[in-house]
Structure formats: structure tokens, C-alpha cells
Amino acid sequence: NAGVTQTPKFQVLKTGQSMTLQCAQDMNHEYMSWYRQDPGMGLRLIHYSVGAGITDQGEVPNGYNVSRSTTEDFPLRLLSAAPSQTSVYFCASSPGGPVRNQPQHFGDGTRLSIL
Amino acid sequence: GQNIDQPTEMTATEGAIVQINCTYQTSGFNGLFWYQQHAGEAPTFLSYNVLDGLEEKGRFSSFLSRSKGYSYLLLKELQMKDSASYLCAVRDREGGSYIPTFGRGTSLIVHP
Numbered sequence: 001n002a003g004v005t006q007t008p009k010f011q012v013l014k015t016g017q018s019m020t021l022q023c024a025q026d027m028n029h030e031y032m033s034w035y036r037q038d039p040g041m042g043l044r045l046i047h048y049s050v051g052a053g054i055t056d057q058g059e060v061p062n063g064y065n066v067s068r069s070t071t072e073d074f075p076l077r078l079l080s081a082a083p084s085q086t087s088v089y090f091c092a093s094s095p096g097g098p099v100r101n102q103p104q105h106f107g108d109g110t111r112l113s114i115l
Numbered sequence: 116g117q118n119i120d121q122p123t124e125m126t127a128t129e130g131a132i133v134q135i136n137c138t139y140q141t142s143g144f145n146g147l148f149w150y151q152q153h154a155g156e157a158p159t160f161l162s163y164n165v166l167d168g169l170e171e172k173g174r175f176s177s178f179l180s181r182s183k184g185y186s187y188l189l190l191k192e193l194q195m196k197d198s199a200s201y202l203c204a205v206r207d208r209e210g211g212s213y214i215p216t217f218g219r220g221t222s223l224i225v226h227p
Contacts, residue, residue: 033214042219103148103160
């Protein structure tokens with residue numbers, strides 16, 4: 001089982017460039033979310049989705065867009081990269097519905113540097 | 116939203132027992148998770164508590180007191196491989212998203 005797959009694993013961008021971080025899961029999970037992790041800050045929620053066609057903002061959404069056209073995929077778009085967006089990004093998924101006590105499954109992360 | 120607090124760093128000796136505390140404030144508590152994260156890796160699930168009391172899983176146990184807004188993770192018979200960051204995450208039913216909020220994590224260093 002692949003679980004949650006994130007691509008790319010590493011990326012270096014220049015300020016002002018745009019890019020999309022990909023996330024796909026093969027567990028038919030309803031809930032998907034994007035976090036960023038910075039030293040000393042823990043995991044902070046950027047955007048999340050509770051099902052295809054539904055997205056909402058988390059704690060730190062500025063500078064990022066998401067869409068959820070299918071259950072499997074939840075891409076994160078950086079519109080105009082800024083050095084403050086240098087971070088490690090994690091995508092996570094979990095079941096919805098009556099099994100909401102199930103934990104999140106995390107991808108391996110994308111390490112992003114903005115110069 | 117939630118306000119989650121855990122110690123930044125702890126050290127312990129191989130073979131010993133360590134307790135990592137987590138306190139939280141939330142209006143609609145709906146479960147607390149503990150995750151382990153080794154450096155450079157993704158978080159992995161350790162335990163889940165939604166009712167008061169102790170949940171035991173091998174060398175790891177987790178305790179919850181909802182009235183006190185308090186949980187702890189207990190690690191017994193510490194091994195060097197237990198050196199990692201331990202993340203407390205609280206889920207709130209407010210807004211209906213069921214997406215947990217994470218604390219800043221506790222870095223545990225196990226030395227011989």
C-alpha cells in the first residue's frame with residue numbers, strides 16, 4: 001500500500017515563482033490536510049478538505065491555494081513564493097464519517113527552500 | 116480554537132521511564148492524539164484518548180483527564196531509538212472539521 005504520497009521530496013524556488021506540491025492517497029479517505037512544520041513551531045494547518053469539492057482554511061492559509069476535485073488528490077499551490085514559505089510541508093489524510101477517531105496518515109514531506 | 120502546551124525538551128536515561136505532559140484548552144474536545152516523529156521523517160501515530168483514563172500499548176501509555184485539560188504520554192524501558200519528537204494533537208468538534216491542532220512538540224533525548 002502506498003498510503004499518502006507527496007511529490008516532490010525536495011524543491012528550491014526563487015522568490016516570486018509559483019509551484020504545486022502534489023499529494024495523493026489510495027486509502028479512500030475523506031479528510032485531507034496540509035501542514036507546514038518550522039523549527040520550534042510544531043505542525044500548523046494551512047488548508048484542509050472534508051471531501052471532494054470542499055476545502056477550507058486552516059491557521060496559516062495566506063499565500064497558498066488548494067483544490068479537491070477527486071477524493072485521491074489534494075494539491076497545494078504556492079502562488080508567488082516568498083522566503084517565509086521555506087518550510088517542510090506535510091500532507092495528511094484520515095477517514096471521515098463514523099470512523100472519525102482514526103488517526104491521520106502522513107506523507108513523507110516536501111522540503112521547500114525559497115531563495 | 117485550541118491552546119496546546121507541552122515541554123520543549125526532555126532528557127532521560129536508557130532503561131528509565133519518562134512522562135511527557137500536554138495541557139490544552141478547547142471548547143469542544145473530541146479526542147487527543149500522540150504522534151512520534153523522528154528527525155527528518157513524518158509523524159507516526161502512537162495513541163488516541165477520548166475518554167478519561169489510561170490507554171496502554173506495549174511500552175507506551177497515554178492518559179487523559181478531560182476535566183483538567185491534561186494528558187500525558189508515558190514511555191517505559193526507554194531505548195535509544197525513542198529519541199524523537201513527541202507531538203500532542205487535540206481535535207475539536209467546533210466547526211465540524213475534525214482536523215486536529217498540534218502542539219509544538221517535545222524533543223526527547225535518550226542517553227546511555
